[in-house]
Amino acid sequence: MSSHDMVVAVYLLLGGCLVALALVGRRPGSPIPSVGTLVTWATDTRARRLGVVLAWAWLGVHFFAR
Amino acid sequence: VVTDVTVRLVAVARRVAREPLILILITAGIFEILSGDPISHGVLLFLAAGLVAREQASRPSGEPCLPTERPGTIAPILDDAALSGPLRLARTMPWPVGLAIAVAYAAVVGGFARFTWPMTAAILVPGGLALAAVWEDRSPRPRRPEVARWGLAVWAAVLVALGLWELTQLLLQPSLTVNSYAHPTISYLLDPLLNQHRIDRSVAIFAWLSLGWIVMDR
Numbered sequence: 683m684s685s686h687d688m689v690v691a692v693y694l695l696l697g698g699c700l701v702a703l704a705l706v707g708r709r710p711g712s713p714i715p716s717v718g719t720l721v722t723w724a725t726d727t728r729a730r731r732l733g734v735v736l737a738w739a740w741l742g743v744h745f746f747a748r
Numbered sequence: 749v750v751t752d753v754t755v756r757l758v759a760v761a762r763r764v765a766r767e768p769l770i771l772i773l774i775t776a777g778i779f780e781i782l783s784g785d786p787i788s789h790g791v792l793l794f795l796a797a798g799l800v801a802r803e804q805a806s807r808p809s810g811e812p813c814l815p816t817e818r819p820g821t822i823a824p825i826l827d828d829a830a831l832s833g834p835l836r837l838a839r840t841m842p843w844p845v846g847l848a849i850a851v852a853y854a855a856v857v858g859g860f861a862r863f864t865w866p867m868t869a870a871i872l873v874p875g876g877l878a879l880a881a882v883w884e885d886r887s888p889r890p891r892r893p894e895v896a897r898w899g900l901a902v903w904a905a906v907l908v909a910l911g912l913w914e915l916t917q918l919l920l921q922p923s924l925t926v927n928s929y930a931h932p933t934i935s936y937l938l939d940p941l942l943n944q945h946r947i948d949r950s951v952a953i954f955a956w957l958s959l960g961w962i963v964m965d966r
Contacts, residue, residue: 684930685930685931686929686930686931686932689913689917689930689931689932690932690937692913693910693913693934693937696906696909696910696913697910699906700906700907700910703902703903703906707899712899713895713896713898713899714896714899714902714903715893715895715896715899715900715903717962718962718966719893719895720900720903721962721963721966722890722892722893722966723892723893723895723900724769725889725963725966726889726890726891726892727803727804727889728803728882728885728886728889729767729799729800729801729802729803729804730767730769730800731882731889731963731966732796732799732800732803732879732882732883733769733770733773733796733797733799733800734769734963735878735879735882735960735963735964736773736792736793736795736796736799736879737773737776737793737796738875738878738956738959738960738963739792739871739875739876739878739879739960740776740789740792740793740796741956741959742871742874742875742953742956743788743789743792743868743871743872743875744780744785744789744935745862745935745938745942745952745956746862746863746867746868746870746871746942746949746953747789747863747867747868747871747872748786748863748864748865748867748868
């Protein structure tokens with residue numbers, strides 16, 4: 683297994699964990715918060731919400747914009 | 749004068765320590781610039797960190813919160829009339845209409861090449877509108893939902909692991925500005941997909957818009 687393959691495998695593993703957490707979080711009564719709950723929790727003040735929206739905008743800029 | 753500066757620096761350091769989001773945004777901004785991306789991209793992150801710090805400083809004891817419908821639920825009791833115009837429109841729009849707009853937008857914009865002015869404009873328009881809507885919105889934020897600490901810890905662990913793994917690959921490159929096949933970053937892995945195939949760009953833009961919708965809808 684090359685270094686490239688191992689790095690990609692870890693990315694896939696962590697990405698799979700995120701998907702699994704999102705799915706488990708959707709089950710009623712789950713102790714794992716859903717993505718929506720997590721966002722609400724993380725944006726409980728105007729400041730944090732501004733920061734998260736700007737971070738989201740940066741994602742688009744980073745991958746697509748000049 | 750030195751004492752005054754020291755006091756101010758200590759106050760800034762305390763604020764940063766209290767708000768991890770500021771530290772995350774500053775760190776990301778520094779590496780964005782060091783890795784050779786346009787300065788404007790890093791400045792956007794520094795701007796975000798500055799806005800968060802400024803807002804936190806103006807509300808040292810926290811903002812008034814709205815109660816959620818019941819502990820542990822995500823649905824805040826929000827008065828749509830108190831929201832800014834764009835947010836009220838987004839919240840009251842039937843979801844199939846929003847979905848159709850997002851799909852059509854992603855399909856059209858996917859036809860633009862990356863890092864061109866048309867693509868830049870197509871990204872800045874929704875990004876700018878979202879930021880303006882949140883900036884204008886003065887309605888109280890919903891109170892933090894009650895969630896299990898270990899549930900949050902699991903999310904944090906995976907996200908931090910992903911961030912550290914990405915940072916490790918960036919630092920293992922020949923230099924911060926030279927990509928490496930052996931130690932690919934997420935950007936490096938996505939480049940071939942997003943450069944060559946229109947459909948991949950459309951899917952990525954739709955995913956980005958969807959993420960923005962989730963953030964704006966909370």
